[in-house]
Amino acid sequence: MPSWKKDCPCSRANEFMKPAQFEYLRAASIAEAVAALSAQAGEGKIIAGGQSLVPMLNFRLLKPLLLIDIMGIAELKFLEETPGGGLRIGALTKHHTLETSPLVKRLFPVLSEAMSHVAHLAIRNRGTIGGSLSHADPAAELPLMAVLLDARIRTASPEGGRTIAAADLFVAALTTRLLESEIIVEVELPALAPATGWAFEEVSRRAGDFALAAVGVLLAVEKGKVSSASIAMMGVAETPLRAARAEALIKGRAIDASLLDELVTAVRDACEPNTDLHASADYRRHLVGVLARRAVIAAWKRALGEQP
Numbered sequence: 001m002p003s004w005k006k007d008c009p010c011s012r013a014n015e016f017m018k019p020a021q022f023e024y025l026r027a028a029s030i031a032e033a034v035a036a037l038s039a040q041a042g043e044g045k046i047i048a049g050g051q052s053l054v055p056m057l058n059f060r061l062l063k064p065l066l067l068i069d070i071m072g073i074a075e076l077k078f079l080e081e082t083p084g085g086g087l088r089i090g091a092l093t094k095h096h097t098l099e100t101s102p103l104v105k106r107l108f109p110v111l112s113e114a115m116s117h118v119a120h121l122a123i124r125n126r127g128t129i130g131g132s133l134s135h136a137d138p139a140a141e142l143p144l145m146a147v148l149l150d151a152r153i154r155t156a157s158p159e160g161g162r163t164i165a166a167a168d169l170f171v172a173a174l175t176t177r178l179l180e181s182e183i184i185v186e187v188e189l190p191a192l193a194p195a196t197g198w199a200f201e202e203v204s205r206r207a208g209d210f211a212l213a214a215v216g217v218l219l220a221v222e223k224g225k226v227s228s229a230s231i232a233m234m235g236v237a238e239t240p241l242r243a244a245r246a247e248a249l250i251k252g253r254a255i256d257a258s259l260l261d262e263l264v265t266a267v268r269d270a271c272e273p274n275t276d277l278h279a280s281a282d283y284r285r286h287l288v289g290v291l292a293r294r295a296v297i298a299a300w301k302r303a304l305g306e307q308p
């Protein structure tokens, strides 16, 4: 190879666009996947849709010795209404299913709406809820939805598994409280109060890009006042956040212009954005306030039965 070519950064980049060697196992059951993961003692990795894992393998940010493919496990593929009007979502449910399912549109329209902002159709058609929550990207829509909707995440592990509240799952960017041999099997969403108003607002640089910031809102209204509120945001901290002070501020009150100003301040105060090559921290802080204002207005209108 001519020396200019050997030293060219592009040719070096190509060297690292392939994963390191690994063994591959297609698990047929949850028990088999957990046992294989546990036997690898930290050197194994679950692969579901592969939409986040494969790029990390190709860049050699991860070099597992064994990939355990869970896409063939029938026990992880379900989407069903609970008796109380909530949802049980199997870990292999894809973004596209959550976006288009009539059941999700009826029970959790905010979730369908948020899913339409995830990447591009080809990615939504492979990526799964279990993969997205485990990957814990700070700008991913499903972790935000899990926090907004008070999701409960059910896991399986050699010890038998447990249920983790979404608020406790995310620790930092790309870091969750899942243990080395623990896999997500199901996500449960508790039912919303009747006639809950909802909204999802997001800004990304181009359609399909990861969000610069996004806000999800749920508002229940009784006798013209907010009876309960859930406001969550992402892209403005290492993990999705609930704007607890803003939620408390609007509870028991009707939404008007001066309350919205107070709310925007509370939302901006709650976030801890970083500057990166996509946007400055100041821009993200500003943006999240704008999105929160829009989302609360839209959710309020929906709760009152008006068009947002």
Ligand SMILES: Cc1cc2nc3c(=O)[nH]c(=O)nc-3n(C[C@H](O)[C@H](O)[C@H](O)COP(=O)(O)OP(=O)(O)OC[C@H]3O[C@@H](n4cnc5c(N)ncnc54)[C@H](O)[C@@H]3O)c2cc1C
Residues within 6 Å of the ligand: 045, 046, 047, 048, 049, 050, 051, 052, 053, 054, 055, 091, 117, 118, 119, 120, 123, 126, 127, 128, 129, 130, 131, 132, 134, 135, 137, 139, 140, 141, 142, 182, 183, 184, 185, 208, 209, 210, 211
């Ligand atoms: C170009 C591009 C743009 C994207 N844009 C967005 C976007 O705008 N918004 C967004 O949210 N996402 C985006 N993504 C990421 C995408 O949504 C991924 O599909 C998702 O984050 C991971 O789901 P997956 O099933 O593909 O998981 P995988 O890539 O297979 O796995 C991801 C991680 O989760 C682990 N894992 C997978 N399933 C489980 C499980 N059940 N239990 C425990 N661990 C598990 C894996 O070991 C791995 O560490 C984008 C991806 C690409 C390539």
